[in-house]
Amino acid sequence: MARFLQKKEGTIGQVPGDLVFIGEQKVAEATIRVIDYDQEQLSDQHLQDIKEGLIYKDRSTVTWININGLHDTKLIRELGTGFGLHALVLEDIVNTGQRPRMEEYDEYLFFALKMMRYDEETGKVRSEQLSMVLGKTFLLTFQEQPGDVFEPVRERIRKQRGRIRKVGIDYLAYALLDTIVDNYLFIIERLGERIEEIEDKILDNPSQEVLASINNYKREMNYLRKTIRPAREFILHLSRLDSDLLQEKTLPFLKDLLDLSNQAVDVIDSYRDMLSDHLNIYNTQISNRLNEIMKVLTIFSAIFIPLTFIAGIYGTNFENVPELHFRYSYFIMWGVMIVVAGFMLRFFRRKCWL
Amino acid sequence: MARFLQKKEGTIGQVPGDLVFIGEQKVAEATIRVIDYDQEQLSDQHLQDIKEGLIYKDRSTVTWININGLHDTKLIRELGTGFGLHALVLEDIVNTGQRPRMEEYDEYLFFALKMMRYDEETGKVRSEQLSMVLGKTFLLTFQEQPGDVFEPVRERIRKQRGRIRKVGIDYLAYALLDTIVDNYLFIIERLGERIEEIEDKILDNPSQEVLASINNYKREMNYLRKTIRPAREFILHLSRLDSDLLQEKTLPFLKDLLDLSNQAVDVIDSYRDMLSDHLNIYNTQISNRLNEIMKVLTIFSAIFIPLTFIAGIYGTNFENVPELHFRYSYFIMWGVMIVVAGFMLRFFRRKCWL
Amino acid sequence: MARFLQKKEGTIGQVPGDLVFIGEQKVAEATIRVIDYDQEQLSDQHLQDIKEGLIYKDRSTVTWININGLHDTKLIRELGTGFGLHALVLEDIVNTGQRPRMEEYDEYLFFALKMMRYDEETGKVRSEQLSMVLGKTFLLTFQEQPGDVFEPVRERIRKQRGRIRKVGIDYLAYALLDTIVDNYLFIIERLGERIEEIEDKILDNPSQEVLASINNYKREMNYLRKTIRPAREFILHLSRLDSDLLQEKTLPFLKDLLDLSNQAVDVIDSYRDMLSDHLNIYNTQISNRLNEIMKVLTIFSAIFIPLTFIAGIYGTNFENVPELHFRYSYFIMWGVMIVVAGFMLRFFRRKCWL
């Protein structure tokens, strides 16, 4: 399966708005968790049946319903009908190959984006689709599997830290988006550290492993870029949105979030440039190495080939080779050889090859 | 014939609006198929004569007339006159070298775009021009040959699946466009899988075949990009169009379609970047290989050339070579040779060539 | 003379609006041809004196005056004065180094663009400046030399083919622009065919000729791009122009023209990308070849150098070399050599060099 694009086969011409789960099923059974709170009270429960969740729709409290597991299209549909979601929104929720984006509907906003995880062992970034529906008093989130980056936000809700219990549902949505983008930056930074470390290795020892890791980071940076850039776009759009669903006082936070995502995109581009530079330097080092090897070979060959030739001459078995009979010819031969070798060495020194 | 641009020779200065078929005739005889439906009824027939089709023009039912085969300019002209199409539209329909685009007329919208097919054997993407004319109650589609990606849509019409029978002609046009863009994504994904697979091969075994396939995918991605980018542009335009021909409730679907085409263009760009990286890494691997070969050659030469020289010295036939007469000189020579070779090996080990 | 920029020496600080011919004189004497028509009648004549042409200025018929040869600045000035052209327009007409563009004046529109010709022999694209002045009832065209791509348009006028005789002067201007842009596409297509053909040659036989032709096509594509992009820009501007000189019903034709020029620019960019890819692949092929050559050299050297060394050892003339006197030493030597060679061959096979 191509990682940069989810498999679409079999879905061509599918009825738009039809609920067909596209992706890899990562959890056996979908689970539903509802956190409902206002300034005074808080309830946090796991539901067996989504019908119990529908009562929260028109309550004035802040309600966050989180679904883990997207393959249960029946559940998604029930929820969608209950909360009045458009068929296209439901289709997008169960299609994990969505491009990060926002859709504006009258009664709610829909976001699709990616949560990311850096797998230290394979050196690959894994992503999981997260869909959010932000209504007047409810926030629905849809994940592919349990385990997310939202625990600190839940902690803040439970412990009443910060303003989160005092302000509305839009702030909760912001807090989740903020956590996700923070996590992007964290992943970029972990990759970035490794990328910056490579630099010294390239000049010292341009091994095959260094090449493989440059290649790996290039691919991962491309992947991050492809995922984060559209997210940045919709956050920009969100921060300028004039909607009843967003309170005035949440705007500074959205601008802060926009800045964070701008930074993410900037840094990714910096690292991409840096990796291209690394590859260029690596190539140059390989050429330098080749030159060094060739110098050694050339020096050896060029010095000994003429000497061996001279020895060869006097190894011939001609009857009449006058030099063979002179008393000191052997020593003269050695002398000539030393002179020739010395001349060669000087020539190479002049060429800066030694 | 250049694949990236259709042959224009012989058409320079041609009367604009003149019907001259440009392209390769892919079907012996043009065929006409009319699907006409509303919520209650459905008729699906092949016409012998286009005149029978003209009666549908002002009917309130949804009428989809599909023509296979564009070389029959007489038929196209008759149809054009019957449905009141501009001469330029007709010219564009029969010129298969059109750039994907939309033209807005008072009574109808005209789209030209490409249907694509990936030929697994040659590894090439083939494209066929599809023109669409969307009127108030009719949709005309023009293909070069039978065989299209619309079968699932026909199925949905026949089986009354989804909303297609309940809503208007603009939704049908959307459904066809959606099918085509879905197909683009499907083709990109198939190419993408192969492109992602190449990566490991490059590091393991940078063979000539790998190079040829990098080159092939680069060309195909360029071709896809050239075809899909203008399609994306006109879908953007369409999704913002304020026209009587589009109903309010179709807009979310068009936005969805826009997003799909944005994703297509994004992914193509990602794959193009990836292929450039692949080629760079391939080149670097080739250089690495050369270095390895040179190391072997250098080590062999540098060790044996001096040894051979020493042997050569004592192969000379000088009368007076004192060493020849010492009892153990032969063994001393071996000793010297082993020392020299050992010294060379240490030198190469220090250079990290071993 | 630099082909990408016309020589400006001697013209620095020249009075703006002064008529100084800049370029190469390509024709001995300037000629004047007037085609004047309406729906009923047509006259087509060569004038000796431009004064005869001035009578057409205020006639309601469509008048097309074509000048071949720009060095006759006196003639140009007379014409300019007669038709009320701005001094800057006249200066631009006689300066063949103009960048393609449009200028809007109250009474007329001025276009400067290039007609191109592909010289099969030298493989170079030659261009000639074409200036057009579109007034209410007249169209003036200025060429550097006889021989243009307008013959089909004249044919259409003569034979009353299409709408050309029934509509106004703006349609004639459109028809000429259309012919020129069609010709651009034709030239691009001819280059494109050759560029697409190169691809196979690179992988099969990356010869010096292939390199020279990649280089040649790169230069020509740069040249085409530099010439056609500004033309596209002014056609875009023209298609959006709100001017009395353009009739409402000509607009669809201008949009069609715009699309054609968009296509030209798109395809040029595709071919430029393709040529860059070609050069990269070529380089990689050269490296592959070098590797292959080095493998052969390395294998020969590495096999025979040790063998020759062994033979050298037993060619020494030491008095005491015990092996020389064993009965089968010669055959043992052969055996050892075969074993060594076999070992080397296995080593190279394991390295995938054989």
Place this chain on the structure above:
Amino acid sequence: MARFLQKKEGTIGQVPGDLVFIGEQKVAEATIRVIDYDQEQLSDQHLQDIKEGLIYKDRSTVTWININGLHDTKLIRELGTGFGLHALVLEDIVNTGQRPRMEEYDEYLFFALKMMRYDEETGKVRSEQLSMVLGKTFLLTFQEQPGDVFEPVRERIRKQRGRIRKVGIDYLAYALLDTIVDNYLFIIERLGERIEEIEDKILDNPSQEVLASINNYKREMNYLRKTIRPAREFILHLSRLDSDLLQEKTLPFLKDLLDLSNQAVDVIDSYRDMLSDHLNIYNTQISNRLNEIMKVLTIFSAIFIPLTFIAGIYGTNFENVPELHFRYSYFIMWGVMIVVAGFMLRFFRRKCWL
């Protein structure tokens, strides 16, 4: 720690607006300095307690409060509360990994940017975060450590040079920004000198050191670009801002500042291009060197290998080698060898290898 992105670990999901110092603590204790002046009087003092500083908030004099050391979040919070700053602003002040930017609040403007220092020894550019809050009558600046580029501005305030004592707080903010951007240009210029010097070295002696310094300057230029581009963006925004906090007569100065930052970005891009060219030329030089080495090797090998072969032939011990017994064969052999060598030399001269 990745230099291009500050470490974010442990802060994911942190309460937005919470004061957590992110960065490296560079100073033991935070210090507070207040400069308060109008046209007549001036006071410059170090405060022990930030509470003393709060009295300046509503004074009509110009008050500049500078904090060195950001780890003392208690102090920052007190100051923030006293001057009515938004929680997000305080968070940004203590997070040294901020992207340069401006935030507009009703009562004040907030700027975050970087002060830079070029470390001659390591060849690296170091940056320190500077935050500014510009209110109606006060300017707060926050630095990571003592030592800044503002001394000349303080001098101008003390000595009443220029207009600084006569105009408002916005001019002071401008003066500080101007000093910072001037410093950017100074650092770019110092790097630029070195970059321009490299050029000659590349053609003369493309050593490993040259490569390392090209790589170093590339990285530093990337770093400068990443830092200065967002600063330029917010200065552009500032110069177009319609705010009560900026007086009309300060605008020309802001435009001047914008131009300075445009210049900085332009020059960085020029140097980046230059470094890429340098690397290309370096690579080409390495290839040229390799060619030269190979020529020497080839010439030696190609001349002596055939000669050694000839000598080898007559070193064989066959009983019947007729040439061995001719009187002048030894001299004829020499003659043949000289002829062969001469032929080889002529061949190489014709190839331009000598």
Place this chain on the structure above:
Amino acid sequence: MARFLQKKEGTIGQVPGDLVFIGEQKVAEATIRVIDYDQEQLSDQHLQDIKEGLIYKDRSTVTWININGLHDTKLIRELGTGFGLHALVLEDIVNTGQRPRMEEYDEYLFFALKMMRYDEETGKVRSEQLSMVLGKTFLLTFQEQPGDVFEPVRERIRKQRGRIRKVGIDYLAYALLDTIVDNYLFIIERLGERIEEIEDKILDNPSQEVLASINNYKREMNYLRKTIRPAREFILHLSRLDSDLLQEKTLPFLKDLLDLSNQAVDVIDSYRDMLSDHLNIYNTQISNRLNEIMKVLTIFSAIFIPLTFIAGIYGTNFENVPELHFRYSYFIMWGVMIVVAGFMLRFFRRKCWL
């Protein structure tokens, strides 16, 4: 001193608007020249004291005051005060490191741009700052040294050629700008000719000199681009400016000027592309050469190494080598050698190496 950025050291934190000359003093003493004219009369004089020049400020005639030499800040200040210039304008005039730009003030427009000179010997483009202040009836120009490109304009004023004496001060400013941009094009053309000539040399003989000149032209083109692009920007701005200082009838001339500068930027980009292509082709040629050298080496080695080995075998002194005693073994050896060599040659021919 870095050529791409003027030295800023010592000026950090300088009072904005303070007059400090930045640059290299190129002339001993500043000189003042006043040309004052209307349609009837003309005066052209050199002033000793700038005070004499101030009387022209409010005269209705066209007054052009030119200053050569910028180090005399006292003179500049006096002039500035007399003509009511903003302190920042004066600072910009004496800072020769200005980026080309325009500033709009109520009473005048300020332009900073560069005059260029191509030094044939060093192959470098030299630039000199030119500042212009365009008021209602006066034009002030500031140059670093005597010698400019304005002589033809002065000639036109003296000889009353063209419209220059009949129209206002804005036309004079246009005429000077036009002369400067014309000069840019002239310099680009001279460089361009040389760049186009390089092409053939690369394919014929890719010498070190060719590489050095590619490098040189790349640097100069970068320099030109950095200088001309901002000039183009402000000319664009000027041509759209709605200011009392510009008459309606000057606008066509400004548009013409804009087009000239667009052309300059276009052509620079074309030449930059061309130089990059040249460098690529050069590199490929170097690789081709290496391949050719390697082929020769490989062929010689591969043919003679086995032959020498065979000769070596029969040079051994084993007592029992049966072949040595056969009558024709020597000749058989020759036969075997010829066969081996022939086989090798066929192998190389099949590889296309011969």
